[in-house]
Amino acid sequence: MTNEFVLEAITREFPDSVISSSEPYGMLTIEVKKEDIKKIIHYLRDSSLEFNFLTDICGIHYPEFPEKEIGVIYHLHNMMANFRLRLKIFMSRENVEVDSLVELFAGANWMERETFDFYGIKFKGHPDLRAILNMEDLGYHPMLKEYRLEDGTRTDKDDNMFGR
Numbered sequence: 001m002t003n004e005f006v007l008e009a010i011t012r013e014f015p016d017s018v019i020s021s022s023e024p025y026g027m028l029t030i031e032v033k034k035e036d037i038k039k040i041i042h043y044l045r046d047s048s049l050e051f052n053f054l055t056d057i058c059g060i061h062y063p064e065f066p067e068k069e070i071g072v073i074y075h076l077h078n079m080m081a082n083f084r085l086r087l088k089i090f091m092s093r094e095n096v097e098v099d100s101l102v103e104l105f106a107g108a109n110w111m112e113r114e115t116f117d118f119y120g121i122k123f124k125g126h127p128d129l130r131a132i133l134n135m136e137d138l139g140y141h142p143m144l145k146e147y148r149l150e151d152g153t154r155t156d157k158d159d160n161m162f163g164r
Helices: 003-013 034-046 108-119
Strands: 018-022 028-032 053-061 070-078 083-091 097-099 122-124
Touching (some): 003 018, 003 034, 034 097, 053 108
Parallel strands (some): 028 083
Antiparallel strands (some): 018 028
């Protein structure tokens, strides 16, 4: 199994869904349309490609790109061929909702809850979408890059030390 083979299979099955692809550090990374992510992952799991393990789901925030401000990243693994794949979707801040994968992968339950907790991304169809790591009355999502990293009253550190 090669990056070219997997990309060609996905592009052939979903020709209008693939937005871009790259291979950072040799790992195939494909950006797809948000509304097609569940269909694509279902295909990857049940086809001859056999991506039968969902390694991770996480969020990302790019406030400098309003049309692609919030993203969800999915890591899939074909254990038999030892092949890993990264899928990305992006959305604007006004429409932070994507289909849940819990019915495809039971392990997605906690991953989606963590992503919701930290980034505020809602997963449609999730059986119990609520905070698991933060206090329920926290009132914000701490991984969004709209909050200072350091206490504003401190003079010994500033956000520039953290790459912002």
